[in-house]
Amino acid sequence: MTGTVGGRRRRQRSTRQGGLVRDQLAAGEGFRSAQTVFAELRAKGEEVGLSTVYRHLQVLADEGQADTLQTGDGEALYRLCGTDGKHHHHLVCRNCGRTVEIEGRGVERWASQLAEEHGFSDVNHTIELLGLCSDCSQTRPRD
Amino acid sequence: MTGTVGGRRRRQRSTRQGGLVRDQLAAGEGFRSAQTVFAELRAKGEEVGLSTVYRHLQVLADEGQADTLQTGDGEALYRLCGTDGKHHHHLVCRNCGRTVEIEGRGVERWASQLAEEHGFSDVNHTIELLGLCSDCSQTRPRD
DNA sequence: TACTCTGTTGGTAATCATTATCAGGCCGGT
DNA sequence: ACCGGCCTGATAATGATTACCAACAGAGTA
Numbered sequence: 258m259t260g261t262v263g264g265r266r267r268r269q270r271s272t273r274q275g276g277l278v279r280d281q282l283a284a285g286e287g288f289r290s291a292q293t294v295f296a297e298l299r300a301k302g303e304e305v306g307l308s309t310v311y312r313h314l315q316v317l318a319d320e321g322q323a324d325t326l327q328t329g330d331g332e333a334l335y336r337l338c339g340t341d342g343k344h345h346h347h348l349v350c351r352n353c354g355r356t357v358e359i360e361g362r363g364v365e366r367w368a369s370q371l372a373e374e375h376g377f378s379d380v381n382h383t384i385e386l387l388g389l390c391s392d393c394s395q396t397r398p399r400d
Numbered sequence: 401m402t403g404t405v406g407g408r409r410r411r412q413r414s415t416r417q418g419g420l421v422r423d424q425l426a427a428g429e430g431f432r433s434a435q436t437v438f439a440e441l442r443a444k445g446e447e448v449g450l451s452t453v454y455r456h457l458q459v460l461a462d463e464g465q466a467d468t469l470q471t472g473d474g475e476a477l478y479r480l481c482g483t484d485g486k487h488h489h490h491l492v493c494r495n496c497g498r499t500v501e502i503e504g505r506g507v508e509r510w511a512s513q514l515a516e517e518h519g520f521s522d523v524n525h526t527i528e529l530l531g532l533c534s535d536c537s538q539t540r541p542r543d
Numbered sequence: 544t545a546c547t548c549t550g551t552t553g554g555t556a557a558t559c560a561t562t563a564t565c566a567g568g569c570c571g572g573t
Numbered sequence: 574a575c576c577g578g579c580c581t582g583a584t585a586a587t588g589a590t591t592a593c594c595a596a597c598a599g600a601g602t603a
Binding site: 327329330331332348350357359361363364367368371372375376377378379380381382383384385386387388389390391394 | 533
Binding site: 269270272274275304305306307308309312330331 | 578579580581582583584589590
């Protein structure tokens, strides 16, 4: 919350670990937690520290190279995204993590109009859609 | 998540503590955390256990009598809501907690259409709008 | 009203993700 | 090759939430 708003990104050295985290995130498709990425790397025999994974995921998120979303139980999920910087939302499969990126132009408009209407300013919104993708809904019709 | 789907609510005794939590939640206006409600009650000299506060807040949420929302840092906030059961969203002041309830009919439609379009089913959505209300934006023009 | 049955309470320990700490290591420019 | 400073990572700390479980208290009953 007390973010580094200064815009000037301190020179980020390129390190083995930084690459690992980024690559691992790139390898998968859906959103994954820091813990998961850490476990995956360790499973591959890579030597990385948990702190370092957290650090790099945060950097990626800060730089807008990764999207984040919160699971209801206080866990942060990360995912590399192509449209960097561009604001967008996600339609995520709650079973397999498959994700569709969505540009909600209409929703943006709705949100800001609503904000103005009620005298609110500096409004940011969180919109996440969680469901079952076509594959998963066939496999498991009900829980 | 492993909810009691059975529909039949087991007989819920009315207890002093249950009333306290509910009243305390009703007393305030904005969203508050379990910890906060607990602290408030203790500050008033009421004898309640932390576990009990958590328990009752969850019950209220389950019954649809209270709305919940997650702060980015893994904390759950609760608030009594009038339109019980009815699905809606919130425009919350990030400074004072003042809240406006919103019915996003259009957004609902947008969401379900989008879901269908991508073959997703059983989609639920999370939409929260965080901003500064008119009072707070005057008081603190910038951070 | 006294009794009993069963859901409720609440202090405490456990869980779990995330962050802070800090000594030692590596990157990059000189 | 040398050096300064950022990066790393094991570990401890934090903080919210949940699990446990023995003692307690509604509410119906005799």
